[in-house]
Amino acid sequence: MSRLDPTAVPPHPLGTGPAHPTIQDTQRLAALALRLGGLHIDPGKLDFFRQRLGKRLAQNGKTSFRAYADLLESGAGTAERKIFIEALTTHTTSFFREQKHFDWLEATGWSELTAEGAGLAWPLRIWSAACSNGSELYSTLISLKEHDARATRHLRVEGIGTDLSQAILRAARQGVYTANEIKGLSEARRKQFVLRAKDGSDRYRIVPELRNLCRFDPINLTEMGNxxxxxxxxxxxxxVLIYFDPPTQKRVVAALCARLRPHGVLMTGHTETVSQLPTGMVQVASSIYRKES
Ligand SMILES: C[S@@+](CC[C@H](N)C(=O)[O-])C[C@H]1O[C@@H](n2cnc3c(N)ncnc32)[C@H](O)[C@@H]1O
Known part of the structure; x- marks a missing residue:
């Protein structure tokens, strides 16, 4: 899938509104989404724009998508431009999503990374670069902790989650989930890594032992700079690459590979293809790449 598929997208918390965009409006909005966030959205999906942005019109006192696009293009639109990009993104995630990556880490990845010195000579640094609500980073830390316990070592670990959405980063920092959201965690993992809310509500929090290893910062991958x-x-x-057009995908992959240590590992989603790997990167398993030089 190289474009956003609005039929696969659940209703967004920012809600819907009464105005309807024209194709000219969505062409302008799609061009802005591409320019500001590298997002590749089909302008023909009028309903998608209406669902995602309808409430933004109301909140900005605009009665048409044309007026909203004018605001985004104006000097007064600086703050709204960030919210606009955020409203067009999707935060779907889950614990131990794409299990094959975790299987690989358990069978191969953790041993190889620690053999290089990660976690021992220096803190093993894990960067979840589009972390959503943190499930991905916490799952990876759980996998590493389990490996560590089996190997009876005490690895030093740093978890860094970044995302462009401030709202989702707040959720990641809190590390609080519903029973439905933690269904990817086995009973044994829940016992060890999750605390149930004391008020008996359907809320579970990641244990401080894991939360304290993590920090969550805002970063837009398409304008990351330093x-x-x-x-x-x-x-x-x-x-996350699925949201970007091919030139942006290539730029983002190159920028992140440049931040890998020698022999460090990059994982992409299983449905995402990296068409041009940066020099020195080799594929070691499905959607797993290692920096060889
Ligand atoms: C579908 S979620 C994937 C979450 C997680 N990586 C996973 O696979 O479960 C995509 C995330 O990418 C974030 N995102 C989209 N565009 C981004 C960008 N340009 N920079 C940083 N994060 C972005 C969204 O806010 C969202 O949280």
């Missing part, structure tokens, strides 16, 4: 970790051992870039 932001973000300088060197990481494992970078998760999963299920």
């Amino acid at each position: 932001d973000g970790p300088s060197l990481a051992d494992l970078i998760l870039l999963r299920n």
Whole structure:
């Protein structure tokens, strides 16, 4: 899938509104989404724009999508431009999503990374580069902790989650989930890594032992500059490339591979293809790449 498929997208928390965009409006909005966030959205999907942005019109006192696009293009639209990009993104994620990546880490990845010195000579740094609500980063830390316990070592670990959405980063920092959201965690993992809310409500929090290893920062991958970790051992870039057009995908992959330590590993989503790997990167398994030089 190289474009957003609005039929696969659940209703967005920012809600819907009464105005309807014209194709000219959505062409302008799609061009802005591409320019501001590298997002590749088919302008023909009028309903998608209406669902995602309808409420933004109301909140800005605009009665048409044309007036909203005018605002985005104006000097007064600086703050709204960020919200606009955020409203067009999707945060779908889950614990232990794409299990094959975790199987590979358990069978191969953790041993190889630690053999290089990660976690021992220096803190093993894991960067979840489009982290959504943190499930991905916490799952990876759980997998590493389990490996660590089996190997009876005490690895030093740093988890860094970044995303362009401030709202979703707040959720990641809190690390609080519903029973439905943690259904990817086995009973044994829940016992060890999750605390149930004391009020008996349907809420579960990641244990401080894991939360304290993590920090969550805002980073837009399409305009990263020098932001973000300088060197990481494992970078998760999963299920975000699908939102970008091919030149942006190539630029983002190159920028992240440049932040990998030698022999560091990059993972992308299983449905995402990296058409041009940067020099020195080799594929070691499905959607898993290692920096060889
Ligand atoms: C579908 S979720 C994937 C979450 C997680 N990586 C996973 O695979 O479960 C995509 C995430 O990418 C974020 N995102 C979209 N465009 C981004 C960008 N330009 N920079 C950083 N994050 C972005 C969204 O806010 C969203 O949280």
